[in-house]
Amino acid sequence: MTEIQSLTLTEEQQALRDIARTFLADRLGPDVVRELMAGEVGFDPAHWAEVAGMGWQAMVVPEEHGGAGYGWTELAVLFEEAGRAIAPLPLLSTAMGTAVLLSSGTDAQRAEHLPAIAAGERRVAVAVDVPGADAQPAPTLRDGRLDGRVRHVVEGAAADLVVVATPDAAVLVDPAADGVEVTAMEVLDLTRPQAELSFDAVVVDDDAHLAGSPAEVVDRARTVGATLVANEQVGTAAAVHEMAVEYARTRTQFGRAIGSFQAIKHLLADDLVALEAARSVAWHAARALAADDADEIAVATPMAASLCNEVAAKLAADTIQVHGGIGFTWEHDAHLYFKRASSSRLLFGTPKAWRARLADTLGL
Amino acid sequence: MKVIVPVKRVPDTAGDKVIDADTKTMDRDAGETVLCPVNEFAIEEAVKLKEATGAEVTVLLIGPDGAQSTIRKALSYGLDGAIQVTDDAISGSDALGTARVIAAALADVEFDVVIFGNQSTDARTSLVPAAVAELLDLPSLTYARFMEIDGDAITVHREHEEGWDVVESTLPAVVSVVEAINEPRYPNFKGIMAAKSKPLDVKSLADLGVDAAAVGAGDAAATMYAFEPRPPKAAGTIVTDDGSGSAADDLADWMEEQKFI
Numbered sequence: 075m076t077e078i079q080s081l082t083l084t085e086e087q088q089a090l091r092d093i094a095r096t097f098l099a100d101r102l103g104p105d106v107v108r109e110l111m112a113g114e115v116g117f118d119p120a121h122w123a124e125v126a127g128m129g130w131q132a133m134v135v136p137e138e139h140g141g142a143g144y145g146w147t148e149l150a151v152l153f154e155e156a157g158r159a160i161a162p163l164p165l166l167s168t169a170m171g172t173a174v175l176l177s178s179g180t181d182a183q184r185a186e187h188l189p190a191i192a193a194g195e196r197r198v199a200v201a202v203d204v205p206g207a208d209a210q211p212a213p214t215l216r217d218g219r220l221d222g223r224v225r226h227v228v229e230g231a232a233a234d235l236v237v238v239a240t241p242d243a244a245v246l247v248d249p250a251a252d253g254v255e256v257t258a259m260e261v262l263d264l265t266r267p268q269a270e271l272s273f274d275a276v277v278v279d280d281d282a283h284l285a286g287s288p289a290e291v292v293d294r295a296r297t298v299g300a301t302l303v304a305n306e307q308v309g310t311a312a313a314v315h316e317m318a319v320e321y322a323r324t325r326t327q328f329g330r331a332i333g334s335f336q337a338i339k340h341l342l343a344d345d346l347v348a349l350e351a352a353r354s355v356a357w358h359a360a361r362a363l364a365a366d367d368a369d370e371i372a373v374a375t376p377m378a379a380s381l382c383n384e385v386a387a388k389l390a391a392d393t394i395q396v397h398g399g400i401g402f403t404w405e406h407d408a409h410l411y412f413k414r415a416s417s418s419r420l421l422f423g424t425p426k427a428w429r430a431r432l433a434d435t436l437g438l
Numbered sequence: 439m440k441v442i443v444p445v446k447r448v449p450d451t452a453g454d455k456v457i458d459a460d461t462k463t464m465d466r467d468a469g470e471t472v473l474c475p476v477n478e479f480a481i482e483e484a485v486k487l488k489e490a491t492g493a494e495v496t497v498l499l500i501g502p503d504g505a506q507s508t509i510r511k512a513l514s515y516g517l518d519g520a521i522q523v524t525d526d527a528i529s530g531s532d533a534l535g536t537a538r539v540i541a542a543a544l545a546d547v548e549f550d551v552v553i554f555g556n557q558s559t560d561a562r563t564s565l566v567p568a569a570v571a572e573l574l575d576l577p578s579l580t581y582a583r584f585m586e587i588d589g590d591a592i593t594v595h596r597e598h599e600e601g602w603d604v605v606e607s608t609l610p611a612v613v614s615v616v617e618a619i620n621e622p623r624y625p626n627f628k629g630i631m632a633a634k635s636k637p638l639d640v641k642s643l644a645d646l647g648v649d650a651a652a653v654g655a656g657d658a659a660a661t662m663y664a665f666e667p668r669p670p671k672a673a674g675t676i677v678t679d680d681g682s683g684s685a686a687d688d689l690a691d692w693m694e695e696q697k698f699i
Contacts, residue, residue: 129627
């Protein structure tokens with residue numbers, strides 16, 4: 075455990091943010107996002123290779139495994155930018171998978187997979203269902219055979235390696251292995267595909283068993299996922315808010331900019347306040363993760379997951395409201411952001427569930 | 439191989455530029471400043487040389503302390519070190535004065551090739567690379583849209599209005615590149631994190647043995663006497679159709695007046 079960093083960006087983090095923003099604007103503008111979301115896997119491997127060249131996948135991988143050896147705060151900066159661009163890149167699954175390998179992988183598994191992940195040559199997903207009423211029973215592992223299915227695997231179709239948690243063990247599975255079927259699911263947010271993975275007597279060798287317990291693996295994946303999504307949602311919320319403010323400045327009604335009307339002006343001012351609170355909480359959660367401070371993570375992650383998701387969903391809805399009729403059209407980007415914000419909000423449990431978890435932690 | 443890439447801090451290309459009414463020079467503190475975008479093409483060529491031959495690449499910048507963020511941006515592409523020449527007396531130098539300072543800085547260091555951007559996005563004179571080559575008595579290979587180094591031979595394709603010339607020379611040489619030469623990569627994360635730890639050699643005019651009277655606004659061959667902001671766009675003529683049929687005549691008259699018909 076190290077000391078939690080301050081809430082300002084270092085010069086390097088600012089440089090990282092600026093370059094990420096420039097890259098995403100240059101390469102993954104709205105037209106590209108729309109083109110990619112209509113495709114099978116939802117991203118372009120050329121973009122993946124390019125971000126690998128910039129070291130995005132290597133960021134939290136230790137130097138001994140070919141990574142940059144930096145922390146989750148830098149990755150959080152990147153996720154905020156990815157959220158701003160609703161970037162169609164399987165960054166979330168890969169970050170979660172990397173986190174699981176780091177915390178629960180064996181030395182041999184780390185040595186085998188982390189360098190390839192860092193180089194952008196392997197993508198890893200974590201097969202955990204979205205928590206909730208229709209969650210399916212976890213797959214089972216008997217006599218070295220994996221059976222069952224997992225739905226809503228984030229970016230599952232893009233992965234070359236999948237972490238699967240069964241009640242008895244967490245294991246690594248090659249999605250190309252015999253008996254594994256990967257089916258793209260129809261989801262609300264087309265910019266972040268999900269897949270159903272089914273396993274029919276898939277052979278799992280002993281060396282594919284992770285060292286950590288299934289509960290640890292699932293918890294780590296969800297904690298890291300929820301923290302990064304919270305930062306991503308801040309970027310998404312910032313993007314829609316800028317969109318709404320710009321429109322309110324230029325769109326006129328009754329001879330004046332609509333931003334001059336109190337109903338719009340106050341709404342956008344309140345939204346900015348909410349956005350700033352969300353950003354502080356999201357950064358704090360990332361810093362708690364970087365400091366590996368378990369007590370603080372137990373408080374900061376639920377706070378971020380509950381607040382940032384709600385703020386992003388609200389600001390995305392308000393943006394459509396501010397835009398009026400045009401905001402409801404397919405051609406306008408507002409709905410892409412709305413769907414991203416609404417869908418991400420539920421990925422790791424509802425804000426209500428996170429608040430309940432926080433209340434438990436605090437003994438309320 | 440040793441490569442020098444001179445870079446410049448310029449006002450954000452997308453932002454408004456402000457000229458100080460008293461000094462009649464660019465107010466560099468009025469807005470965001472960035473590494474000159476044309477320099478990115480020169481850096482990319484240098485990085486390619488680094489990858490291909492293990493070249494050692496040094497950034498050279500003339501500017502005040504505040505310009506160090508520009509140096510770090512340049513270093514974040516994975517370059518090896520930087521030289522900064524900083525001296526109040528340099529302020530207001532024209533292209534020739536700037537070239538004198540760069541030439542003096544280069545006289546002190548070993549290099550095989552100097553790679554400039556062909557022009558900066560603020561002044562856009564395109565004079566400095568050729569002036570530096572002349573002052574150092576080195577071959578000047580400007581407007582390169584392609585460059586290749588083989589041993590101590592260099593070949594560039596020099597772009598001009600009708601195509602390009604193939605120009606060959608020996609090293610050391612001074613090159614300036616145009617934007618068609620490559621597609622600059624984005625700095626990677628390791629490069630960003632390492633930029634601060636790269637050696638930075640800060641020098642004054644006295645260190646370089648340059649007479650302060652030979653540079654700066656006072657000695658500039660070019661003098662700015664007056665400047666004016668671009669006038670706002672004049673409003674167009676609106677021909678209103680009031681239903682009486684006269685609009686067509688008005689429109690025809692206007693077109694005749696403008697000599698469209």
